[in-house]
Amino acid sequence: MRILGIDPGLRRTGFGVIDADGPRLTYVASGTIVVPTDLPLAARLKTLLDHIREVAAGTRPTVAAMEKVFLNTNPSSTLLLGQARGAALCGLADAGLEVHEYTALQIKKSVVGTGRAAKEQVQHMVQRLLSLNGIPAPDSADALACAICHAHIQPLAANLARGALAGTGSQRIRNGRLVG
Numbered sequence: 001m002r003i004l005g006i007d008p009g010l011r012r013t014g015f016g017v018i019d020a021d022g023p024r025l026t027y028v029a030s031g032t033i034v035v036p037t038d039l040p041l042a043a044r045l046k047t048l049l050d051h052i053r054e055v056a057a058g059t060r061p062t063v064a065a066m067e068k069v070f071l072n073t074n075p076s077s078t079l080l081l082g083q084a085r086g087a088a089l090c091g092l093a094d095a096g097l098e099v100h101e102y103t104a105l106q107i108k109k110s111v112v113g114t115g116r117a118a119k120e121q122v123q124h125m126v127q128r129l130l131s132l133n134g135i136p137a138p139d140s141a142d143a144l145a146c147a148i149c150h151a152h153i154q155p156l157a158a159n160l161a162r163g164a165l166a167g168t169g170s171q172r173i174r175n176g177r178l179v180g
Helices: 041-059 074-093 105-111 120-127 139-160
Strands: 003-008 012-021 024-034 063-067 099-102 171-173 178-179
Touching: 003 041, 003 074, 003 120, 003 139, 012 139, 024 041, 024 139, 041 074, 063 074, 063 139, 074 099, 099 105, 099 139, 105 120, 105 139, 120 139
Parallel strands: 003 063, 063 099
Antiparallel strands: 003 012, 012 024, 171 178
């Protein structure tokens, strides 16, 4: 399975692509989409949309994972971030990808082991999990972490959907935990 992870932002959007074969994770590509701040909002969103389409076409993922964003202290920033997420979601949908969303807490817990991890901890764990020569840039590391999170959670979610665990099929994942 090839996973495209997205860390959305209106100024900087990170992307990371990994291949997951069971527990084995392999780095494919990553980077940061930097959107010029001097453009009107609509042009900035289109720039983001076009770059997401380009990344998806160039790396040919089978699924996408994106960070869910919660309310910030500044409502205006939250609205702009929501619009950037929408543009990224449209780009992924246009590429025909199923999109899975995870909270920052779920991503950090999956990659680092604690939901309150610092950005530097995430960067170091992404480097170790993917056997990278250097530490990835913060936005790329967050996107790669999102993809890693999906690689870790997806097999469990698939088993739960099939009812393969506990034989009942009544269990599910909520907030990153097995419930039911």
